Structures are given as C-alpha cells and as structure tokens.
Amino acid sequence: MSSKIIYAWVPGLPHLLKPELNPHYAELAGACKVLAEDFKRQNVKRILYYSTQWLSVLGQSVQMRPEVKGRHVDENWYDFASLDFNFKTDTALAAKLIDESRDMGLQVRAVDYDGFPVDTGTIVANRLINPDNLPTAMYSCCVYSDYAETIKIGSLAKKASETLDGVTAVVVVSGLSGRYFTTEIDWREDHIRDPKDDEWNKKFLAALNEGNWSAVKNMKADYCQAAKVDMGLKALAFLEGAGACVSGRSMKTRAYGSVYGTGAAVMFGSI
Amino acid sequence: MSTSQKSSGKILSGWLAPHPPHLVYGENPPQNEPKSRGGWEGLRFAYDSCRKSMKTLKPDVIIVHSPHWQTVVGHHVLCVPKLSGLSVDPIFPHLFRYHFSMEVDCELSRVIHDEGRALGLTMKKMENPEFRVDYGTIVTLHMMNPDWDIPVVAISANNSPYFYDDDVAQEEFLKLGTATQKAIEKTGRRAVLAASCTLSHLHFAKEPNPELPEDMSREHVMSQSQYEWDMKVIEMLRRGDLDSYFKCLPAFMKETFAEVKAGSLTWMLAAMGVPKIPAKFHGYGSVIGTGNAVMEWDLGAGGLK
Numbered sequence: 001m002s003s004k005i006i007y008a009w010v011p012g013l014p015h016l017l018k019p020e021l022n023p024h025y026a027e028l029a030g031a032c033k034v035l036a037e038d039f040k041r042q043n044v045k046r047i048l049y050y051s052t053q054w055l056s057v058l059g060q061s062v063q064m065r066p067e068v069k070g071r072h073v074d075e076n077w078y079d080f081a082s083l084d085f086n087f088k089t090d091t092a093l094a095a096k097l098i099d100e101s102r103d104m105g106l107q108v109r110a111v112d113y114d115g116f117p118v119d120t121g122t123i124v125a126n127r128l129i130n131p132d133n134l135p136t137a138m139y140s141c142c143v144y145s146d147y148a149e150t151i152k153i154g155s156l157a158k159k160a161s162e163t164l165d166g167v168t169a170v171v172v173v174s175g176l177s178g179r180y181f182t183t184e185i186d187w188r189e190d191h192i193r194d195p196k197d198d199e200w201n202k203k204f205l206a207a208l209n210e211g212n213w214s215a216v217k218n219m220k221a222d223y224c225q226a227a228k229v230d231m232g233l234k235a236l237a238f239l240e241g242a243g244a245c246v247s248g249r250s251m252k253t254r255a256y257g258s259v260y261g262t263g264a265a266v267m268f269g270s271i
Numbered sequence: 272m273s274t275s276q277k278s279s280g281k282i283l284s285g286w287l288a289p290h291p292p293h294l295v296y297g298e299n300p301p302q303n304e305p306k307s308r309g310g311w312e313g314l315r316f317a318y319d320s321c322r323k324s325m326k327t328l329k330p331d332v333i334i335v336h337s338p339h340w341q342t343v344v345g346h347h348v349l350c351v352p353k354l355s356g357l358s359v360d361p362i363f364p365h366l367f368r369y370h371f372s373m374e375v376d377c378e379l380s381r382v383i384h385d386e387g388r389a390l391g392l393t394m395k396k397m398e399n400p401e402f403r404v405d406y407g408t409i410v411t412l413h414m415m416n417p418d419w420d421i422p423v424v425a426i427s428a429n430n431s432p433y434f435y436d437d438d439v440a441q442e443e444f445l446k447l448g449t450a451t452q453k454a455i456e457k458t459g460r461r462a463v464l465a466a467s468c469t470l471s472h473l474h475f476a477k478e479p480n481p482e483l484p485e486d487m488s489r490e491h492v493m494s495q496s497q498y499e500w501d502m503k504v505i506e507m508l509r510r511g512d513l514d515s516y517f518k519c520l521p522a523f524m525k526e527t528f529a530e531v532k533a534g535s536l537t538w539m540l541a542a543m544g545v546p547k548i549p550a551k552f553h554g555y556g557s558v559i560g561t562g563n564a565v566m567e568w569d570l571g572a573g574g575l576k
C-alpha cells in the first residue's frame with residue numbers, strides 16, 4: 001500500500017460559477033479547472049475538504065453520510081446561487097478522521113442527516129475541481145479551535161489520509177483578505193476593496209510561492225489583523241498540520257483576484 | 272389587507288424571543304425529527320404567555336429579525352408567499368431538523384424594503400422559493416406561535432457589527448426599525464415584533480453531555496459575571512430605562528459577546544419608537560451557557576401608532 005497527499009487552496013464564493021460576470025471570477029474558476037486536470041494527472045483517489053464556511057461551535061464535525069445530495073440556496077447570493085450537490089463520501093477516511101480526532105482528545109460529531117446544509121464553499125469548490133465526482137471527506141472549521149489546535153487537526157487529517165491507499169488531495173476552501181463591499185456593486189467593477197489588502201495578499205502569496213515559511217510565520221498575525229483575513233488563516237493552519245508547509249515545499253499561486261472586495265486565490269502545493 | 276387601508280397599522284407588542292434550537296428540541300413538536308426527554312423548561316414555559324397573547328391579540332403578522340440569517344450586503348426580507356422545507360441546523364443537526372411551512376406577508380415585506388431604501392439603507396427582497404429559512408427565525412416563530420397560523424415577515428441581520436466593529440451598523444438598525452414601523456402603518460397591519468436573540472452569548476466550547484444533550488444537570492450560566500450582566504440589562508428593560516440600556520450596550524456587547532449586537536433588539540425598540548415603558552419579564556434561562564430572556568413590551572390595547 002502506498003499513500004500520498006497533495007495540497008490545494010481554493011476560494012469558495014459562488015461568483016466563481018458565474019465567470020461571465022467578471023474577468024477575476026473567470027480566471028479563478030479557470031484555475032480551479034486546471035487544478036482538476038492536475039488531480040487527474042496525479043491519480044487523486046479522494047478529496048478531503050476543510051472549508052472555513054462549514055462552521056462548528058461545540059467541537060468538531062465530520063461528514064459521515066455516504067451520499068450527500070440536495071440543492072443548497074446560499075443565504076446571501078440566493079438570486080444566482082441555487083446549487084445542486086451530490087457528494088459521495090469516502091466513509092473510510094471519514095471514520096479515520098473521527099477516530100484520530102478522538103485519539104487527540106477532541107470532541108467530534110459524525111454528521112449523517114438528510115437535508116444537512118453543506119456549505120456554499122465546499123459545493124462551489126467541488127463543482128470546479130471534482131468533475132469526476134471522486135469520493136470526498138469534509139472536516140468542519142470549529143470557531144473555538146485556535147490556530148494551534150487547527151494545526152493539530154491538520155496533522156490528524158494527514159495521519160488519517162496516510163492510512164489509505166492512493167493519493168488524497170487535501171483542499172482548503174477559504175478566502176484571503178476579507179473586507180467585502182457592504183453595498184451593491186457593479187460586478188464588472190469588482191476589485192480588492194482596500195489597496196492595502198491587495199498589497200498584503202500579494203506579500204502573503206509571494207512568501208507561499210517561495211515556500212518561505214518563516215516569512216509566512218512572521219507576517220501571519222499582522223496580515224490577519226490588517227486585512228481581516230478569512231477565519232484568521234485557519235486554512236493555512238490546517239495545511240501546515242497536514243504537511244504542506246515544510247521546507248522544500250511551496251504553495252504556487254495559479255490565480256489571484258477579487259470576489260466582492262475580498263481577496264481570493266487558487267493555489268496548488270508543489271509536488 | 273391592502274395598502275389602501277392606510278393609517279390603521281399599529282404595533283401591538285414586541286418580544287425579546289431567543290432562538291436556541293434546544294427549546295424546540297426540548298418541546299418535541301411533530302415538525303422536529305429529533306426527540307428529547309425535555310429540558311430547558313424555564314425558558315420554554317416562559318413562552319406560554321406569548322402563545323396566549325398571540326391567540327388573544329390575533330395579529331395580522333409577526334415580524335422577526337434573526338441573527339442567524341446573516342447577510343453581508345444590507346438587510347434582506349423574505350418575499351416568497353409560501354416557504355416550506357426541511358431546515359437542518361448546521362451547528363446542532365442532532366437537535367434541530369424541522370419541517371417548516373410558513374406564509375409570508377409579501378406585501379408588507381415589499382413595503383419594508385421600499386421604506387428602508389427611502390431611508391438610505393441597502394435592502395434586498397429574497398424571492399427564491401427554494402430558500403432554506405434559518406433556524407433562528409424558525410425557532411422564534413415556533414416558540415411564539417406553534418400553530419403557524421399567522422403570516423410572518425423575516426428580516427436578516429446584516430453582519431457588519433461582527434465583521435467590522437461593534438458599533439458599525441447600529442445606526443442602520445435604528446433606521447431599519449423606523450422603516451418597519453412606517454411600513455406597518457402604511458399597510459395597515461396589526462403587527463407583533465420579535466427580536467430573536469439571546470443576551471449574553473459566551474458559551475461552552477464542548478457539548479456537556481453528548482449522549483444526552485438535555486441533561487439539565489450539566490446546564491448552567493457560563494459565568495457569574497455574564498449572569499450579572501444579563502440581570503443588569505433585564506433590570507433596565509423592566510424599568511423601561513432605555514437610556515441606560517443604550518448607554519451600556521457597547522460594554523455589554525464587548526464583555527459578554529451579547530447577541531443583541533446583531534441588531535435585533537435595537538431594530539425592535541426603534542420600530543416601537545424606543546418606548547420607555549416597563550418590559551414584562553416572563554423568564555430567563557441558560558442554554559449551553561448563554562443567557563436568554565423572554566420579555567414583552569405590551570404597547571396597550573390601542574397599540575403604538
């Protein structure tokens with residue numbers, strides 16, 4: 001048996017499913033599709049999602065329903081985001097995630113309910129990067145797990161993935177700077193709301209591109225505070241725990257742009 | 272009823288009507304799939320007087336402002352005549368999987384939308400018939416009127432105070448209240464308002480007893496200081512001392528992460544014209560440590576015009 005993990009970071013806003021609205025959306029969506037081709041080339045067997053839009057409050061949650069399907073209407077973007085979904089859960093990976101979480105002393109809940117509202121981010125990501133409907137697993141983003149605990153969660157995800165044969169893609173679904181517009185805008189004029197956020201995002205992405213993990217570590221707190229980064233960069237913490245942020249590895253930017261004023265990027269871990 | 276019946280509209284009462292899904296779970300109504308051995312009776316029974324009041328007043332509409340329909344761009348109102356479906360709480364799916372069916376007063380929704388815009392607010396009508404109504408809206412409405420025989424309007428909570436800063440959008444909630452009041456008056460509705468929020472909102476980070484969520488031996492206030500804050504605020508509201516309430520609001524939000532930050536209570540008080548009348552206290556209880564009170568502003572037989 002041999003196992004391997006590859007890594008990616010994708011945005012999860014439904015605007016990416018409307019590439020005709022803005023060139024940024026088209027570029028980001030296009031990069032996600034290239035990612036899907038990379039997955040195919042790498043013979044990916046399953047995708048493990050960690051989305052900062054699937055929040056849990058009392059401990060951790062892991063999707064355990066073998067087939068998760070339905071239609072999700074986004075609570076903000078309901079006028080263009082009625083999203084059909086049909087996930088086939090890799091129940092072996094989900095069970096391992098639960099076991100490893102318990103071994104780590106975390107309170108964890110297996111989610112297996114008809115009508116459970118899968119978050120917009122995971123659905124959008126899955127539509128773009130998983131055209132062959134590979135099996136998936138989903139781990140929630142616990143509001144009360146801090147950065148350090150989220151690294152541990154990433155490490156248990158790595159451990160769980162490594163017990164399975166074949167390639168697992170660990171995909172975090174998250175944004176960068178989080179300063180969205182609070183009024184209606186013309187989609188065509190969407191841009192990073194604050195130029196300083198744009199600078200910060202680019203600085204952060206440059207460090208990830210170089211695999212300069214000490215620079216990333218040094219800028220993390222300031223970046224989060226200055227640019228109101230999505231969920232305090234828990235997505236990075238998860239990747240770090242899962243083994244993406246080690247010497248010799250990097251996260252290469254495939255596309256960068258704005259979605260309703262926020263920063264968004266598609267990144268692929270170097271192999 | 273149509274907008275031609277001008278000037279007869281009035282707000283009959285306003286309710287602080289918290290929405291922990293545990294309350295529906297504890298009651299075991301047929302609409303909710305999970306079943307319990309009870310729990311949180313102190314709060315659940317506090318809603319009895321509200322239910323009686325709905326039967327007596329027979330309002331045309333209940334309007335609820337819910338912190339769990341969070342919108343990033345402005346304030347949204349449900350605007351589909353009939354909404355139904357299964358609402359599974361993403362946070363507490365083991366407690367709340369509720370089959371809802373509600374009639375929405377779309378005419379009133381549209382006028383609230385228009386009045387809000389006239390006051391400079393960003394407003395939006397939610398017209399997607401497949402929309403899954405949030406559990407905050409459903410729990411509050413169920414606890415107030417489990418028969419669901421009164422049309423409703425639901426208003427989203429703009430999440431700018433959470434994302435940017437506590438005081439951001441508080442002015443907007445006041446304007447939203449004014450817009451709601453004007454819309455009620457214009458459409459001639461006899462309305463009851465509901466602010467669907469807890470008071471103190473710091474809570475446990477783990478479920479105290481995952482095997483038995485309704486284990487009341489494990490339920491308690493999060494902290495003494497949080498409890499004291501809640502009592503201080505309840506006392507002010509009971510006295511009708513809204514000046515003191517608004518004065519201490521920033522500190523209350525900061526120190527207890529009070530859910531009133533979402534704007535529900537500010538909206539409701541503004542809609543009622545910031546009435547300095549004693550609010551009636553019906554009950555208080557903790558749910559996973561949060562502080563919840565059921566309180567009523569009875570605007571009198573004549574209502575507030």
